[in-house]
Amino acid sequence: MGNWDQLRDSLDGGLVTRDDEGYEDVRALFNSAIETRPLAIAQCASVEDVRRALRHARDAGLPLAVRSGGHSVAGASLVADGLVIDMRGLNSVTVDPAARTATVGGGATWSHFDRACQPHGLATTGGRISTTGVGGLTLGGGSGWFERKWGLACDNLLSVDLVTAAGECITASETENPDLFWALHGGGGNFGVATSFTFRLYPLAACSIALLLWPSEFGLAVSRRWRDIMLDAPEEIGGAAAYLTGPPEEFVGNLVGKRCAAAIVTCMGPVEELRAVIAPLLELAPPVEVVMDVPYADMQCMLDDPPGMRNYWSADYLTDLPDAALDVFCAGGEDMISPSASQLLMLPWGGAVARNAGTSAMANRDVAWVVHPFGIWEDPADDEQGRDWTHAVGAGLREWTTGATYLNFIGDEGADRIMAGFGPHYPRLAAVKALYDPDNVFNRWHNVQPEVSLQR
Ligand SMILES: Cc1cc2nc3c(=O)[nH]c(=O)nc-3n(C[C@H](O)[C@H](O)[C@H](O)COP(=O)(O)OP(=O)(O)OC[C@H]3O[C@@H](n4cnc5c(N)ncnc54)[C@H](O)[C@@H]3O)c2cc1C
Known part of the structure; x- marks a missing residue:
């Protein structure tokens, strides 16, 4: 002890x-x-x-x-x-505007990060919820609104300072400990304690968001139009089709507390550009229509969820999203516990997510869509229903899912799902693990077992 x-x-x-x-x-x-x-x-x-x-x-x-x-x-x-x-005490952020980099402590949140970068007009892909840690999100990959243009959060890592299982302080980058650097792009917390991360930043002159809500019976029409928009959208456009309970905000009007179909569309440009992209959705006359220019750091916290609720979630990848799959998605939305803070999300991948796959330990990045049932409820009596719903969404979509998954978006779903997440990269990850953590000290995140005999 x-x-x-x-x-x-x-x-x-x-x-x-x-x-x-x-x-x-x-x-x-x-x-x-x-x-x-x-x-x-x-x-x-x-x-x-x-x-x-x-x-x-x-x-x-x-x-x-x-x-x-x-x-x-x-x-x-x-x-x-x-x-x-x-690590929460290590939350400093230092921005170098000339070099367009930010160095952030291993315990910072995305709110710390985005707020420090904003005055410089610089940003990078971060989580969609500002209270999430830079550490866990980035090491697990890091999916965010502008990933189709900028790649995942891990794709923008320039270096990571780490304390290894042996207590050594080392740096991982393209030139120092490059195998470890590769493993830190999606291999999660398996390899040591990251004490700081240095990221590449991008200029962002303007950004805008559309949050459109309809009563849930509009879900089929909304999700099809959203899908069609995303199929042709430039990489500067991100977002999600969603089911959620209307939040208790004045602008939500009589949809407060009601099950809603939603379209969220984000744009790396001013609202006029966004409006042109979402015109087919606006034709469906959403009763709640928030379409606005917004500073990036503010956009990043617009959907912040309340802490202190009970959570269970899962995720699956899809290569195609035909109407029949959207029908099942919408049925899943209708079955969600409501009212609750739960969400059912369909996210578009492609662009830089797929393009940067070669440099990261995160496998299966060439998929087109990610379905993410995100169960959030308050009453422990709803635990079973919440879990069952989460799994039922994935089971219903099995005909279209690839069998692989994004590990940041799933809880403890067993060894097969870990393998489904790491896919063909598991042997190389196991070999890197054997070098840096042979006793498997860091074993709480989706665990990679140290295994020297596996091929690198
Ligand atoms: C409300 C919510 C929204 C989310 N949104 C997104 C999203 O938009 N995109 C996305 O990709 N994921 C998202 N996630 C998932 C999230 O990325 C993972 O749950 C991630 O592990 C959380 O990181 P954390 O630092 O907050 O978590 P923690 O619970 O603090 O850490 C989780 C694990 O990460 C590892 N870890 C964390 N920090 C370090 C460090 N400094 N050094 C070494 N290991 C470390 C450890 O293994 C730890 O067990 C979201 C999660 C929630 C709850």
């Missing part, structure tokens, strides 16, 4: 054990259904703290978890009866 006082005294940050006041607040993740109770949480304030906490856990034989934004729906950032390395 270890001597907590000794560890506490050695840290620049703090240590919270089960006996300490505030433990439950520090332990809480975005998903309130996760009840895992670590023995202690090391609130790291420096890279040295990360090394101290890691050494302590290893010397005491304690299981370990790494936590940044705390948005792992499966609870990978906590560990029962072990020690958590909490």
Whole structure:
């Protein structure tokens, strides 16, 4: 178990054990259904703290978890009866406008990141919810509104500073530890503790968003028109077809609390450009029509979900989206628990997501669509219904799904799904894992087992 006082005294940050006041607040993740109770949480304030906490856990034989934004729906950032390395204190962001780069601490959120970049008119692909951690999202790939143009978040990594399982501080980039750098593009938290990330940034002069809502019975017409728009849309256009419950906002009018069909369209340009693209959707006269210019950092938090709810979700890839598949998608939307904060999303891939596949450990990036049932509810009595709904959406679409999945969008669905996520890249990941974490210390995220005999 270890001597907590000794560890506490050695840290620049703090240590919270089960006996300490505030433990439950520090332990809480975005998903309130996760009840895992670590023995202690090391609130790291420096890279040295990360090394101290890691050494302590290893010397005491304690299981370990790494936590940044705390948005792992499966609870990978906590560990029962072990020690958590909490990275939230390492959240600085330094922007170099001339070089168009940003260096961000391993515990920052996308809100920290986007707010720091915005004054410079610079941005890159980040998560669609601003409270998600840069760390977990990027290491797992990193899907965001402008990925079709800029690639996934991991595609824009220039380097990662990491504390390895042996406690060494190393840098991974195209020229230093390049195998590890490749593995950090989608291999998740399997390889060490990332203490900082440096990203490439892009100028973004203008951006706009359309949030259009209809009563759910319009879902078939809406999703077909949205699909047709996305099939021909330039890479500057992103978005989602969705089912959701009308949020309690004045502009939502009498759709508040009602099951809605939605189209979200994002544009790397002013609202006039966006309006031209979404004209076929506007012909369907959405009762809720928000179409506006918006600063990127504000757009990134427009759909922020409330923390403290119960979450379960899944994801599947599709290469085509015929009308029959959309019929099943819409039936899934009609079956969603409502009212609730749940969402059923269909996201368009293509463009830079597929183009950059060669440089990343994330497999199967050449698919055209991602379906993402995202169950969020409040009452534990709805747990079974929420889980069943999530799985039923994927099962209903089986005729069109590839069998592969995006690991950031799924919880703990077993070893076969991990293999489905890593696909042909698993052997090379296992070999990199054997080099940098031979004892499998970092095993909480979709785990890659160290395996030297596997081909690289
Ligand atoms: C509301 C919500 C919205 C989301 N939206 C998106 C989205 O738009 N696009 C997308 O791709 N994904 C999205 N996700 C999924 C998200 O990317 C993953 O759940 C991711 O793991 C969360 O990262 P985190 O740092 O917040 O999580 P945490 O729970 O803190 O960490 C999850 C795991 O990531 C690893 N990790 C985190 N930080 C580090 C670090 N510094 N060093 C080493 N390992 C680390 C650890 O293994 C950890 O167990 C969303 C999740 C939620 C709950």
